[in-house]
Amino acid sequence: MHELSIAMRIVEMVEAEVAAAGGGTVQRVQLRIGELAGVHEAALRFAFEQAREGTVASAADLSIVHLPVVVFCQRCQQPRELPRIPPLACPECGQPSGEIRQGEELELESIELLERAL
Amino acid sequence: MSSAASVGEGPRILEVRTKILKKNDELAREMRTNFAAAGVRVVNLVSSPGSGKTRLLTETLRRLHEMGRAVAAIVGDLETDNDARRLATSGAPVRQIMTHGLCHLEAEMIQDALAAWGADGLAVASLETLFIENVGNLVCPTSWDLGESLRVVLMSVTEGEDKPLKYPGLFNTADCVVITKCDLAEACGFDRAAAVDAIQQVRPGVRLLETSAVTGAGLEAWLAAVS
DSSP, rough: TTHHHHHHHHHHHHHHHHHHHHOOOOEEEEEEEETOOOOOOHHHHHHHHHTTSSTEEEEEEEEEEOOOEEEEEEEOOOOOOOSSOOOOBBTTOOOOOEEEEEEEEEEEEEEEEOOOOO | OOOEOOSSSSEEEEEEEEETHHHHHHHHHHHHHHHHHTTTTTEEEOOTTSSSSHHHHHHHHHHHHTTOEEEEEEEEEEOOOOHHHHEEEEEEOOOOOOEEEEEOOOHHHHHHHHHHHHHTTTTTGGGGGEEEEOSSOGGGGGOOOOOOOOEEEETTTTTTOOOOHHHHHHTTOOOOEEOOGGGGGHHHOOOOOHHHHHHHHTTOOEEEEOOOTOOOOTHHHHHHHHO
C-alpha cells in the first residue's frame, strides 16, 4: 500500500500549490501515471479519499491519465508504443528494448480550483 | 512552480506538472552525490519476502568483513529486528529500520537512520559499501530512489520463473538481477532458460548473477559486483 504515501504527497503538494495561488477549493486533481510506475489505481483512489480529509482537497475528484509504455527501438530507429507489457520489445520487429521513453511517470499534472472571479 | 491559467468565472486551472515523488528524488540525488564524494558504494537489495535477501547479505557481509573491508547494512522491515540480528552475526555493523506498516523504504528514512547511526559512532563516510536491504515487496519499492549506486533485484529458484513477467515495473529498475538459492534449483525443477528469458523480456541486457549462499556458488562474482 505505497499508494497511501503517494496520496499523502499529492495532498501536500496540492495544499502548497493552492496556498501559493491564494487559496480556493479544489474541484479536481489531475495526475499522469505511467504503466511502469507501479501504482494501483483503485488503491490510490482509496488512499486519496483518506488523505484529502480536512484539507483544501477534501471534495476533490482524482482524474488519472494512464500512459502506456513507449520504448525506443534501436533496429527501427523509432519510438514504439507497447500494446502490452511484458515484453519490453518492439511490437513491429521484436527487438528487445530497455530504452524507456514513456511509462514511468508519476506526476501531478494540474489542479482545478472552484473559484469565482478574482 | 504553477502558472495560473484562466482567470474569471468558473474553475481555475493550476498547471503543476511536477513529479509526485520530487522530494524523495531530490533528497536521493543529494545523498547519491554525497555518497559518491565520500567513496561509499550503496547497494539497494529488493525482492519479494523470502527470496533470500537476508541470507545472501549475511554471507556477503561476513566475507567482506573478514577481508577487512569497511561494510555495513541497513535493513527495513515492517516489524521486528530479527533480520538485523541475523545480519549482525556477520560481524559487520547493522542497523534496523522498522517501518511499522510501511511497505517500502524512502530516502528520508535512510538519511535519518544514517544520522542516528553517525551519532552512535558509525563513520558512514569511511565505509566502502553500504548495503540496504529493502522491505520484502516487489511493487512498492519501485519508485523510491534511496540514493543507491546499484539496485539489485533478487529472485529465488523457488518462486517461479515468471516472477519478472508478473512484476515488470520493479524488475525494470534493476541494475543487476540475482537468482538465489541455486542449490535448490534441481529439487524445484527450476527452468533456468525460462527465468533468463523472463528477465530479458522486462529488462533487456541486464546483468545476471546466480548464487547460493549455502554452497557459496556464484558468490565470488557477486562480491566482485558489489565491492
